[in-house]
Amino acid sequence: MKKARAAVILAAGKSTRMKSARSKVLHDVGGRSMLAWVKALADEVGVSRIVCVVGEANADVRAAAESMGMEIAVQEPQLGTGHAVLAAKENLKDFDGTVTILYADTPLIKADTANRVFEALDQGADVAVLGFDAEDPAAYGRLITDGDELMAIVEAKEASPEQLEIKLCNSGVISADNKSMFSALDRVENNNAKGEYYLTDVIEIMRADGRRAVSVIGDEAEVLGVNSRTDLALAEKAFQSDKRLQVMGEGVTLRDPDTVIFSYDTEIENDVEIGANVVFGPGVQIKQNATIHPFSHLEGCEIGEGVNIGPFARIRPGTIMGAGSRIGNFVETKKAVIGKDSKINHLSYVGDAEVGENVNIGAGTITCNYDGYNKHKTTIEDNVFVGTHSSLVAPVTIGKGAFLGSGGVITKDVPQDALALGRAEQVNKQGWAKRYHAAQQKRRNQKK
Numbered sequence: 544m545k546k547a548r549a550a551v552i553l554a555a556g557k558s559t560r561m562k563s564a565r566s567k568v569l570h571d572v573g574g575r576s577m578l579a580w581v582k583a584l585a586d587e588v589g590v591s592r593i594v595c596v597v598g599e600a601n602a603d604v605r606a607a608a609e610s611m612g613m614e615i616a617v618q619e620p621q622l623g624t625g626h627a628v629l630a631a632k633e634n635l636k637d638f639d640g641t642v643t644i645l646y647a648d649t650p651l652i653k654a655d656t657a658n659r660v661f662e663a664l665d666q667g668a669d670v671a672v673l674g675f676d677a678e679d680p681a682a683y684g685r686l687i688t689d690g691d692e693l694m695a696i697v698e699a700k701e702a703s704p705e706q707l708e709i710k711l712c713n714s715g716v717i718s719a720d721n722k723s724m725f726s727a728l729d730r731v732e733n734n735n736a737k738g739e740y741y742l743t744d745v746i747e748i749m750r751a752d753g754r755r756a757v758s759v760i761g762d763e764a765e766v767l768g769v770n771s772r773t774d775l776a777l778a779e780k781a782f783q784s785d786k787r788l789q790v791m792g793e794g795v796t797l798r799d800p801d802t803v804i805f806s807y808d809t810e811i812e813n814d815v816e817i818g819a820n821v822v823f824g825p826g827v828q829i830k831q832n833a834t835i836h837p838f839s840h841l842e843g844c845e846i847g848e849g850v851n852i853g854p855f856a857r858i859r860p861g862t863i864m865g866a867g868s869r870i871g872n873f874v875e876t877k878k879a880v881i882g883k884d885s886k887i888n889h890l891s892y893v894g895d896a897e898v899g900e901n902v903n904i905g906a907g908t909i910t911c912n913y914d915g916y917n918k919h920k921t922t923i924e925d926n927v928f929v930g931t932h933s934s935l936v937a938p939v940t941i942g943k944g945a946f947l948g949s950g951g952v953i954t955k956d957v958p959q960d961a962l963a964l965g966r967a968e969q970v971n972k973q974g975w976a977k978r979y980h981a982a983q984q985k986r987r988n989q990k991k
Contacts, residue, residue: 545665547640548592549721550585551631554578554608554647555598555618560771566604568647570775573782574806574825577769578604580650582611587654588661592638594631595647604647623739624715625731632725643718644742648769651781652716656761660718669723669754670746672696673716675763683712684743686758693756696743700736711758714766717742723749782807798837818854826860847883865900882925895937896921905931905949912937924959933965 558567568578575583578595585593595608599619608615618630628644635642641664643657656673663671672693674686680699685706687695696713697706719727727745735741746756764781768774786805787797794813797803804822811817812831821835824842829835833846836853843860851869852858858870861878868881871888879893882900887893889906895918896910908929910921919937923929927941930949941947942959951965 546720547638548588548590548661549635549638549640549642550590550593550645551616551628551635551642552578552581552585552593552595552608552613552645552647553624553627554604555596555601555621555627555630556648557598557600557621561775562772566601567769568604569607570769572650572769572775572778572807573786574808576607577650577778578607578647579611580807581645581647581652582608582613584652584654584657585645588657590643591640592635594634596627596630622733623737624742625728625740625744628742629725629728629740632728635721635725638721640721641718642721642724644716646715646768649715649766650769651767651778651785652714652761652765656759656765657716659759659761660716663757663759664718664720667755668757670717670719670749670756672718672746672756672758673714673761673766674711674758675714675761675766676710677712677763680707680710680712685709686711686713688758691757693746693758694750695747698735698741698743711760713743714761715742715768716766717745719745719749719754723752723754727752821853830866859894893921895919896923898923899925899927899943901925902927902929904929905933907932908935909933910935910937 554568556567561567569576572580593613594616595613596616596618597605598621599617605615614634616631616634618627641661643660660671660673677683682699684696684698685702686693687697724745727748730748731740731744733740750756767778767781769778783805787800787803790811791797795811796816799819802819803817806823806825808825809823809827811829814831815829815833817835818837820838822840826843827841829846830848832848833850839853839856841858844858844862846864847866849867850864853872855872856870857875859877862876863880865881865883867884869886869888870876873890874887875892877894879896879898881898882902884900885898885902887904891904891908893910895912902923911934912918912921921935921937922940924941924943926944929947932950933947934952936952936954939953940956942957944960945957946962947953948964951963953963953965957963
């Protein structure tokens with residue numbers, strides 16, 4: 544029988560090894576904070592109550608957790624993981640169901656894995672621990688098992704030489720009936736090498752109560768904890784590797800997979816082709832048959848079917864590209880809706896703009912959208928031709944079918960089908976260049 548689910552997320556660490564003014568768990572992996580990753584995991588597995596345990600010094604973590612809708616418990620002083628979980632006891636005193644302990648610095652656990660921990664309880668176990676086979680067990684706690692049964696968790700500093708040979712290690716994720724968990728935690732003692740209250744001691748206490756303990760095996764890459772910038776880089780690498788495999792498995796071509804950077808929410812349909820050194824910030828959606836050429840950066844945008852982008856393009860938040868449209872090299876867009884089959888091929892900036900269908904925007908064109916205080920909108924209607932090196936001073940509207948001559952500074956609306964010339968009249972001075980060259984050559988000769 545499936546029981547109600549709660550989660551306690553531990554986030555009270557001091558983050559000293561990160562060497563950062565920002566708390567460790569607010570550093571990003573794949574474009575979102577580690578804390579947000581773990582909150583999303585809890586939501587995905589159907590948790591109805593989430594308590595985030597913070598320290599008094601973690602004001603930034605508390606603010607972030609509250610903004611995500613989590614309950615708050617404060618651990619002060621910080622006397623170990625068991626002590627941290629006990630800080631949430633008051634929050635969950637009336638909760639009837641199972642509780643799982645998660646860690647805000649362990650962002651990559653998959654929902655399927657977390658569900659298997661919960662499901663072990665639904666299938667009759669009283670307490671379940673997520674373990675993993677470590678390539679290098681090092682300082683991890685070891686899971687002591689007897690067949691399917693979990694007998695104990697031994698911290699590395701407390702382990703015997705024989706126990707240190709065990710490769711099955713503790714991830715820290717433990718799930719149990721809420722009342723049983725806190726009953727056991729009330730009896731944890733701190734008579735160990737660190738003088739701390741270990742969460743892992745609840746296994747032996749619950750077994751002494753006649754409870755059944757089991758381990759659930761996960762992948763080592765999922766349970767990677769982050770304590771330093773090096774760990775953060777390893778977590779990022781693990782996420783990117785997994786995301787690349789997922790994307791390619793869904794029918795996307797990556798020309799040089801190791802150089803493509805994704806965010807946690809990147810959505811790409813099949814038959815999209817992505818070149819080398821492309822970076823996706825958060826909030827990117829790409830439809831079928833689009834091509835993203837090398838060295839392009841996309842964030843917060845919607846890319847339509849058959850769109851062609853780059854190389855060396857920057858697509859900023861608020862950009863929506865219609866089917867068959869084109870953004871070329873060294874073009875930047877921001878908060879721009881670009882219609883079907885329109886083209887901005889070279890060296891242009893289009894921001895705060897609405898561009899219709901079948902528009903051609905020439906090289907070096909700029910929408911001048913900012914007056915030093917406010918942003919203003921440029922509207923370019925269907926079938927407009929914008930000549931090279933045009934400056935469109937917003938707010939301005941270019942009517943359907945209009946033609947803008949090259950080099951124009953357009954400050955007024957242009958009517959439909961009109962030609963707009965916004966440059967000064969050319970003046971030719973006959974013979975001036977010849978006289979200039981002669982004078983310069985004479986000056987050079989006099990200096991010799």
